[in-house]
Amino acid sequence: MSTAEVNRRQFLEQATAVSAAAVASAATVSASCAAAAADAPRRIRVGVIGCGSVSGRYLPHLSECTYAEVVSVCDIIPERAGARAKEFRVPHEYPHIDAMLSGVPFDLLVNLTDMQEHERLNRQAIEAGKHIWSEKPIANSLAAGQELLRLAKGKGVRVWGAPVVVASPQFSAMARAIAAGELGAIASAKADYGHTGPDWSAFFYKEGGGSLPDLGVYNLSTLTGLLGPAKSVTAMTSIVTPTRNIYEKGKIKVEAEDNALVLLDHGDAKISCVQCGFNFFNPHGHEGKSESRHTVSIYGSRGSMGLVGYDWEPLGVDVATEARPEYERRATDAKGYVWQQGASEVAECLATGKEPLFTAEHALHVVEIMTAARESQREGRRIPLTSTFKWPVVT
């Protein structure tokens, strides 16, 4: 058996275990989603497109959400749609977005397709009057993303996208420590996330993919969320492994960067750095729960702080200050937060009018940073940014 097969099998076993655990423990799935059951809330009709591995994480969460009703699933590989429909008792399945959009009515498209397809499918669904929850990224460029938002406004629908790192209690704890001045003047921050790269789909390595939109996106969302929108970017990117073996596909050529180091200027003398890649040997692999080091560190003139574990699945926050130089661990309770809660959370927001902490504008700012990072690498210069978002995120 090849390494690729072993990794794939391990991934599927892990995904199945997580999905079984999620179904079994409705109580822990979503504190907010479970809360309003008594009042029989309005249910947002959801159509899920893309029935690959990540749908195995979203569907259990959506199935337990009292604000959502999954009415259809769609995949260009009909057997995959069929399998998910059966597993999660979804009444309608489609082999194409056109059929899905003209089929059983729904309100919210949950887009879990390949990264390169998001922008096109999001646009088609917005044009058909659907709200959007998109896996990362919402669009491939800032301009295209802004165009999607304009279109959505005209159609009276909303757009949101992964990641939801700013929704974790650990992000709030860090944002509050900074806002309260516990760290003094914020000077610098660094974050990293990497592993040896997925082997179950080629899209990660193709043009429009890469380690930045797959992995760096989390850290970029966290650092801009904590330190504020970035004003400019300087970056180096490279391809370390020119070919990869992909499950059921064999050898493919790597076209997108699999290694990146990005420097951000947040203004007010605050600077930060993100390191990500598909060539970072990591004894913890994809598993968030077993990573216990600080993957995000923030340094200030009177204190410093580290996020324990990955920002998409954080375990706590260590804070040390001049007044109390020993690290104090805070926010160890996830309070129901999981990285795959975004679609359920926007269903709740659409049903109740509540606003989530994550916004499309923040997601697009991160898209601009990623495209600017590539431009910086190509041209060997610092790239100014134009976009911004509502900040501070946590007030």
Ligand SMILES: OC[C@H]1O[C@](O)(CO)[C@@H](O)[C@@H]1O
């Ligand atoms: O790299 C492939 C995928 O694996 C993860 O790192 C962990 O599940 C995701 O964040 C990423 O999208």
